[in-house]
Amino acid sequence: MARALELHNYVGHLIRRAEQVHTSLWYRHVSREITSQQFAVLNTLSRDPGIDQRTLARLTSLDRSTVNHIVRRLTEHHYVSQVRDEEDRRRTLLSLTDEGAELLDSLIGPAEDINQKLLDALPREERQLAVGILRSIASLDDESPHDGP
Incomplete structure (x- = not known):
């Protein structure tokens, strides 16, 4: 008989389940049209306008x-608007349009609400530790090129 894992103790399974919960909350409370990945792109372009796609991929971990x-x-x-980089015509620089900025503004509050809802599932004294643990796990592939799995 094959050996089996106890999935309720398996980190990968729990991360996948947590992502399912996040996705469900996002869909119900933030947007049915804009995904959390698209939100990450909009948010990053708001913070760093005029970056190229390679930089955007790195900053969003996509x-x-x-x-x-x-x-x-x-x-x-x-x-999003795209313009050719005058210094390097091979690069396209990305920025939010006015419509993109308005959309992002409308999504930030609900995104913060579901972030808080997820944190509220934890005892107050464990929230900062949990975020730190997730950052540590997420940073395991910071050195990878992000060109796929």
Whole structure:
């Protein structure tokens, strides 16, 4: 008989389940049209306007093909603008449009609310520790090129 893991003690399974909870909360309370990954792109472009897709991928911890797809979709909806870099014509620089900034503004409050809802599932004294643990796990691949799994 094959050996089996106790999934309720398996970190990968719990992270996947936590992501499912986050996605469900996002869909119900933040947006049915804009995903949390698209939100990360909008938020990053608000903080760092005029960056290229490679930098955007690094700052959002998304692979370049995913960022390419998200940027194309957000550009089609007039939330993101693209202009050629005058110093390096091979690069395209990205910024939020006015519509993109308005959209982001409308999403920030609900995004903060679900972040708090997730943290509220933990005892107050463990919240900062939990965020630190998740950051440690998330940083395990900080040295990878983010070109896919």
